[in-house]
Structures are given as structure tokens and as C-alpha cells.
Amino acid sequence: MKKVRMIVQGRVQGVGFRWSVWELANSLGGITGRVWNREDGLVEILAQAEDAAKMALFIQEVRKGPSPFSKVTYVDVTLANFPSYEDFAIQN
Template structure:
């Protein structure tokens, strides 16, 4: 299972970024994890998938900016080892 920890910078809060990312994960399928806003204006994502191609598609969608109003300037991506998720949710 591939697990990634992403911190997304740019215009990513108040523009539907989390909701669009949630929909992207559902659209691609086999993407599980959590997404939340940070106090510094970034958005943090924990994502996992058994399918490397789907994970690559998800990451590409994040880099592009899944919301038409968002503007992603940088995505810090690291491999991680966090708890297994069975769904994709927006956390508070």
C-alpha cells in the first residue's frame, strides 16, 4: 500500500479545495485518507491506495488544483506510515 503525506500551499483555503479533493478521491476510487486546513493557510492530506496508478492520478489532480478557484503553488509530498483508512474524509 502506498501512503503519502502532502502539504499543499497556495490559494487553497476558502475556495472549495478540500471538497474538490474529496470528490477527486471518490471519482478516482481506491483513494483513502484525510484532508484538513492548517492555521498557516496550507492544506494537509494523508492519502493511501493499493493502486499506484490511481495514487499518481490523485497526486497529479492535487498539483493541478481540483477546485477551479484554487491555485496550487507547491505540494510537499513525503512517503509516510500512518494508520490505515477505509474512506476519504474532510477532517476539522
């Protein structure tokens, strides 16, 4: 299982970014985790997948900005260790 933590910078709050990430994860299938807005204006994502190719595609699409109104300027992706999730959800 590959687990990553992503910190996303840019115009990513108030533009449907979290919902678009949720939709992307669910459309790819096999991606579980969480996405939430941080108080500093960034978005944080914890994502996990068995399929490395799906995870690579998920990361690639997040870098593009899955919401048409978002503008991603930088994504920091690091391997992470967190409890496993059964689904992908938006956290408040």
C-alpha cells in the same frame, strides 16, 4: 499499500479545495485518507491506495488544483506511515 503525506501551498483555503480533493479521491476510487486546513494557511492530505497508478493520478490532479477557484503553487509529497483509513473524509 502506498501512503503519502501532502502539504499543499497556494490559494487553497476558502475556495472549496478540501471538498474538491474529497470528490477527486472518491471519483478515482481506491483512494482513502483525510484532508484538512492547517492554521498556517496550508492544506494537509494523508492519502493511501493499493494502486500506484491511481495514487500518481491523484497527486497529479492535486498539483493542478482540483477546485476551479484554487491556485496551487507548491505540493510537498512524502511517503508516510499512518493508520489505515476505510474512506476519504474532510477533517475540521
